[in-house]
Amino acid sequence: MSSPRHAHASLDGLVLGDAFGDSWFTLSHEPVEEQWAARELRPAPWPWTDDSAMAFVLFAHLMRHGEVRPDGLAREFAAEYARDPARKYGASMHGVLRRIGEGEDWRAVTTAQFGGQGSHGNGAAMRVAPLGAWFRDDMAAAARQGGLSASTTHAHPEAAAxxxxxxxAAALAAAGAEQDAPPRSAFLREVASHVPDSDVRSGLLVAAHFPEHTSVRHAASVLGSGTRMSAGDTVPFALWAAAGHLDDLPEALWQTVAGWGDRDTTCAIAGGVVASRTGTSAVPAAWLRAREPIPAWSRWAAPSAARQGAT
Structure with a gap:
């Protein structure tokens, strides 16, 4: 059965992570590591980025259809881009979404990217946690639907992985919400078991073998933290950070942002995964006040998501 309630919680955490992480893109002269060590929040407001904009589209799509319908989803992504293109979309996505919005077939557009390879960027992973939480009772469906959602903008197998x-990861976090959190290594191995052979899967298995007290700096140096903006150098780190703090959303975000890579995206991923389990009720009020509000068109306040919460 689907779980709009957990998907709703995941979206809340994803948007918080996106906005929190993006606030840490600072000027070169700012003492960012000292501010992080002192747990000093960045000045408000914290706008959200394309990570959230595309997650809103995906959540609203699931609320309407209960599953990914690629033709419609591709058009919906393009329509939201046209409405507000200044949300820090990746360079290649401007062309992709503009062409889809002009009526070109999304399959042709996405497969033509990067010399016919398709994009292996992290844009498909950054928005998908609420979908995983939606399918929390069926890991195979979560993996399959996650890959299908990627295909609308990213044709490369690594992006789908x-x-x-x-x-x-979000499905597992949501499914275990009433249970003790699993060890980080066990969680990462379980995620990897549902992912096809890929750099993403290899990175997850490397992360699963890190010693318990591995530092964020070491994890980021080995796994990458999104500096190349690819799925392979973003997803393993973000899930490693999330898996170590499945019961503490604020700490998960503090640890994730310290990878100092593509920090809005790594924090969006980690926030969406952890909030699938915890929600945002324990997040300090100052964080939620600083975050840009979630738009009504995302169906954020739809009764079946916010109150009824089918499970």
């Missing part, structure tokens, strides 16, 4: 991994 990254989206599948994040979706499964």
């Amino acid at each position: 990254g989206a599948a991994a994040v979706a499964v």
Whole structure:
């Protein structure tokens, strides 16, 4: 059965992570590591980015259809881009979404990217956690639907693997919400077991073998933290950070942002996964006040998501 309630919680955490992480893109002269060590929040407001904009589209799509319908989803992504293109979309996505919005077939557009390879960027993974939480009772469906959602903008198998991994992680977090959190290594191995052979899967298995007290700096140096903006150098780190703090959303975000890579995206992924389990009720009020509000068109306040919460 689907779980709009857990998907709703995941979306809340994803948007918080996106906005929190983006606030840490600072000027070169700012003492960012000292501010992080002192747990000093960045000044408000914290706008959200394309990570959230595309997650809103995906959540609203699930609320309407209960599953991914790629033709419609591709058009919906393009329509939201046209409405507000200044949300820090990746360079290639401007062309992709503009062409889809002009009526070109999304399959042709996405498969033509990067010399016919398709994009292996992290944009499919950054938005997908609420979908995973939606399918919390079926890991295979979470992986399959996550990969399908990726195909509408990213044709490369690595992008699909990254989206599948994040979706499964959110599904596992949501499914275990009433149980003790699993060890980080066990969680990462379970996620990897649902991901096809790929750099993403290899990274998850490397992360699963890190010693318990591995530092964020070491994890980021080995796994990458999104500096190349690819699924392979983003998803394993973000899920490693989330898996170590499945019961503490604020600490998960503090640890994730310290990878100092593509920090809005790594924090969006981690936030969406952890909030699938915890929600945002324990997040300090100052964080929620600083975050840009979630728009009504995302169906954020729809009764079946916010109150009825089918499980």
